[in-house]
Amino acid sequence: MNLPCEIVMDLVALYQDGLANPVTKNSVAAHLRTCPDCRRYYKQYRRFSQKPSNMGQIPSENAAEQEFCRLAEKMRHRRMLIGIGFFSYVCASWCLLVMLWMRMRKRG
Numbered sequence: 001m002n003l004p005c006e007i008v009m010d011l012v013a014l015y016q017d018g019l020a021n022p023v024t025k026n027s028v029a030a031h032l033r034t035c036p037d038c039r040r041y042y043k044q045y046r047r048f049s050q051k052p053s054n055m056g057q058i059p060s061e062n063a064a065e066q067e068f069c070r071l072a073e074k075m076r077h078r079r080m081l082i083g084i085g086f087f088s089y090v091c092a093s094w095c096l097l098v099m100l101w102m103r104m105r106k107r108g
């Protein structure tokens with residue numbers, strides 16, 4: 001059961017992505033072993049399809065994750081800074097109030 005080259009070339013995408021069923025896979029593999037044209041096509045397809053899947057998808061996912069982590073870290077940092085700022089503001093006001101109050105008491 002030798003498949004026509006046109007069909008094999010159509011099936012190469014499924015074959016490469018591992019989506020073809022075992023019978024199709026075996027037929028395509030058998031054809032690729034015997035047909036240099038389809039083998040060349042398959043190699044080109046593999047080289048072309050590996051770039052986006054291996055060098056594009058996974059790192060971009062990682063990049064998105066890294067970006068998210070960076071943003072979360074930034075937000076946490078900012079929240080902490082705001083907290084510290086607010087805390088020191090409250091402390092300073094309290095100190096000022098206490099100093100004022102003590103001075104007024106001393107005088108009075």
Ligand SMILES: [Zn+2]
Nearest residue numbers: 005035037038
């Ligand atoms: Zn062929």
